[in-house]
Amino acid sequence: MATPSLTGLIKDIRNCTICVDDPKGAPLPHDPRPVLQASKSARLAIFGQAPGKRVHESGKPFTDPSGDRLREWLGVSDDEFYDPKRIAIIPMGFCFPGYNDKGADLPPRKECAAHWRARLMDALPNIETALLVGGYAQKWHLGKGAKSSLTDTVADWKEFAPRYFPTPHPSWRNNAWLKKHPWFEADLLPVLRRRVRRLIG
Numbered sequence: 001m002a003t004p005s006l007t008g009l010i011k012d013i014r015n016c017t018i019c020v021d022d023p024k025g026a027p028l029p030h031d032p033r034p035v036l037q038a039s040k041s042a043r044l045a046i047f048g049q050a051p052g053k054r055v056h057e058s059g060k061p062f063t064d065p066s067g068d069r070l071r072e073w074l075g076v077s078d079d080e081f082y083d084p085k086r087i088a089i090i091p092m093g094f095c096f097p098g099y100n101d102k103g104a105d106l107p108p109r110k111e112c113a114a115h116w117r118a119r120l121m122d123a124l125p126n127i128e129t130a131l132l133v134g135g136y137a138q139k140w141h142l143g144k145g146a147k148s149s150l151t152d153t154v155a156d157w158k159e160f161a162p163r164y165f166p167t168p169h170p171s172w173r174n175n176a177w178l179k180k181h182p183w184f185e186a187d188l189l190p191v192l193r194r195r196v197r198r199l200i201g
Helices: 006-014 054-056 065-074 111-120 135-143 150-155 170-182 183-200
Strands: 044-047 088-089 128-131 165-166
Touching: 006 111, 044 183, 054 135, 065 111, 065 183, 128 135, 128 183, 135 165, 150 165, 150 183, 165 183
Parallel strands: 044 088, 044 128, 128 165
Antiparallel strands: none
């Protein structure tokens, strides 16, 4: 069977209901709404965790305060960020997973990466640099190269750059982490911004 085009693959993902029809564990507690953007021409990728509630409602990646901070980290405008020809945005889980008992987002659904991720990576041959936002993306893409903690992985970012730049999630929940680790903004972000500018023009 022929491998589907990236366009066909994205269409299939956006129509995916596997987390309801054949879930690993409890089914998704609401209707699926997979969110991603990608193009074969993209040289930069953002591999994150899963959409939050606001993104689920908008259907557009990072339409929340986390997205504002992420665009600041990258040094890009909204127009640049939302241009799939420049930047692919592919979370580990495509749908908002719901909340846990404490009101925090649940982890990305396990079905997504197992079913779709390898095919998507094969369909994006021009990606030169990927931002790995959070531990789930770091563990999948770095494999045994990921350290025992997110902090250790991000601290060793030079080991992975320029192919990968591991980062914490840009959520306000990580304000304390950012304050405790000023080297992230002082050392990593300037290098990341220069790399981003080189890739997207």
